[in-house]
Amino acid sequence: MAPPISSRRLSDDTIRRQHQQLHSLMEAISNRFEYEKKPSRNLVSLLNALAVHLQMHFEFEESDGYFSSLSSTTPRLTSTVEKLLREHEEMREKMDALVAMARDDFAAARDTTHLAEQFSLFRDQLSHHEHEENKLIQDVYNVDIGTKD
Secondary structure, eight states, X not given: OOXXXXXXXXXXXXXXXXXXXXXXXXXXXXXXXXXOSSOOHHHHHHHHHHHHHHHHHHHHHHSTTTHHHHHHHOGGGHHHHHHHHHHHHXXXXXXXXXXXXXXXXXXXXXXXXXXXXXXXXXXXXXXXXXXXXHHHHHHHHHHHTXXXX
């Protein structure tokens, strides 16, 4: 059985705040791409900040009190949780590649077109991932309140 809803409130609030910060950073980066054709130190810094924040966010979700407890308390969700955790690693790698690409582009004063395209793909992947996480959490809540077995 999943932990009671009340014991997850703090975790849920933390996740919600982290998502808001992620979305703010993503929006700031998207705006940079819209107005800058060459990478700047600020763009590199924003991408690096996103990488750091994403790492902290994923670590929180992977902690004992969040996703990892779902597999033990709700075994039927194990494959979904494992898939989401694998996506975390994939997105970490993609984010690191984006930061490296931004640094290289900045050093070479290259156009941001390719970097912007890669960032857009990453943003879409993260959005889809968050949607799947939300579906998982909703499933857990439905079990908690007895609308699902």
